[in-house]
Amino acid sequence: MLGTRFTKYIPQRRDSQSFEDLLKLFLQIMIVTSGDVAEALNWLNQLDKQYGLTNDKYGMGNFIDDLKEKGYLEDNEDGTGFIITAKSEQSIRRQSLEEIFGKLKKSQRGNHNSPFTGQGDEPTSDRREYNFGDSVEQIDMTDSIKNAQINHGLDEFKLTENDLEIEERDYKAITSTVLMIDISHSMILYGEDRITPAKKVAMALSELITTKYPKDTLDIIAFGNDAWPIEIKDLPYLEVGPYHTNTVAGLDLAVDILRRRKTSNKQIFMITDGKPTCLKEGLKYYKNSFGLDRKIVNKTLDEAAKCRKLGIPITTFMIAKDPYLQRFVREFTKTNNGRAFYSSLSGLGEYIFEDYVRNRRKRLK
Numbered sequence: 001m002l003g004t005r006f007t008k009y010i011p012q013r014r015d016s017q018s019f020e021d022l023l024k025l026f027l028q029i030m031i032v033t034s035g036d037v038a039e040a041l042n043w044l045n046q047l048d049k050q051y052g053l054t055n056d057k058y059g060m061g062n063f064i065d066d067l068k069e070k071g072y073l074e075d076n077e078d079g080t081g082f083i084i085t086a087k088s089e090q091s092i093r094r095q096s097l098e099e100i101f102g103k104l105k106k107s108q109r110g111n112h113n114s115p116f117t118g119q120g121d122e123p124t125s126d127r128r129e130y131n132f133g134d135s136v137e138q139i140d141m142t143d144s145i146k147n148a149q150i151n152h153g154l155d156e157f158k159l160t161e162n163d164l165e166i167e168e169r170d171y172k173a174i175t176s177t178v179l180m181i182d183i184s185h186s187m188i189l190y191g192e193d194r195i196t197p198a199k200k201v202a203m204a205l206s207e208l209i210t211t212k213y214p215k216d217t218l219d220i221i222a223f224g225n226d227a228w229p230i231e232i233k234d235l236p237y238l239e240v241g242p243y244h245t246n247t248v249a250g251l252d253l254a255v256d257i258l259r260r261r262k263t264s265n266k267q268i269f270m271i272t273d274g275k276p277t278c279l280k281e282g283l284k285y286y287k288n289s290f291g292l293d294r295k296i297v298n299k300t301l302d303e304a305a306k307c308r309k310l311g312i313p314i315t316t317f318m319i320a321k322d323p324y325l326q327r328f329v330r331e332f333t334k335t336n337n338g339r340a341f342y343s344s345l346s347g348l349g350e351y352i353f354e355d356y357v358r359n360r361r362k363r364l365k
Contacts, residue, residue, distance in 0.1 A: 027091055030092060030236055037082045072085060096204040096207065138166050176217045177205075180227075227249040247270075266310075270316050292324065292328055308338075
């Protein structure tokens with residue numbers, strides 16, 4: 001009996017790829033290069049040499065010309081290079097959405113289901129008697145006329161208030177979310193790229209909200225030594241810096257943003273891979289990268305407790321497996337009464353998608 005024979009794998013050179021195929025690859029590389037067009041095109045040229053992405057009929061120069069013609073690239077001010085356009089930024093977000101969340105149909109209502117019924121938007125199978133204050137749109141006319149026929153007969157047919165039957169509807173909850181992204185140096189430490197998946201998730205979430213849940217709001221915060229808000233259009237350009245992790249500053253800014261939102265449902269999503277290592281005291285920074293500094297931890301837990309008091313749950317997506325860090329996250333989550341996921345980089349998007357879409361909580365004030 002012959003065994004399995006292994007030989008060197010020699011990839012077959014395919015025919016020239018279409019513009020759309022090359023565009024998908026180009027947009028993926030743009031995320032990794034933080035929007036550096038020259039670097040992305042250089043990578044694409046190297047891939048072309050190695051794997052034969054183009055041929056004599058359609059070369060890399062043709063692809064670049066098409067990028068400019070179709071509005072994905074434009075010349076920079078001094079004419080020495082290219083910059084990506086708003087169309088490219090939107091395409092990157094849409095591609096991230098499809099990659100992480102799958103293809104989602106656009107919803108005209110764009111709200112989250114809640115377990116409460118009443119004067120909502122989505123009909124349910126539940127029925128009840130009419131109560132003063134119910135809207136006309138909730139009346140099930142077919143069943144109401146049927147009730148009138150049974151109660152009064154055909155000879156003296158009349159429709160009274162007691163005949164009316166109300167169709168219950170689900171409330172639709174509008175949610176305000178702040179997404180915090182850790183851009184401290186540890187996000188690229190030990191040769192592992194953690195910032196690219198985090199950016200992809202942020203772009204996918206922003207595209208999900210603007211298309212499927214347009215009534216919701218999403219604010220994005222980058223945090224390192226300090227914390228600052230960034231626009232959705234800036235996400236492809238987000239880079240890791242030589243920063244420590246000031247979780248307190250990020251949470252404080254997130255709370256300040258959510259206080260200004262007029263919605264009942266507010267939440268914070270935090271993507272991080274490490275422990276809080278920094279505080280700002282006046283104009284100076286208090287830092288400690290070794291272990292969990294009790295002073296920094298206590299301040300962080302104080303912020304978690306403040307969010308709990310304000311009714312703002314924090315969902316932490318932890319992309320680190322160190323046991324002592326997971327213990328800290330459990331303590332942080334318990335203090336806030338929030339949630340925590342210990343996710344691999346590949347599963348990060350699915351976790352955030354499920355947690356966001358399944359948020360069915362509606363608080364009545």
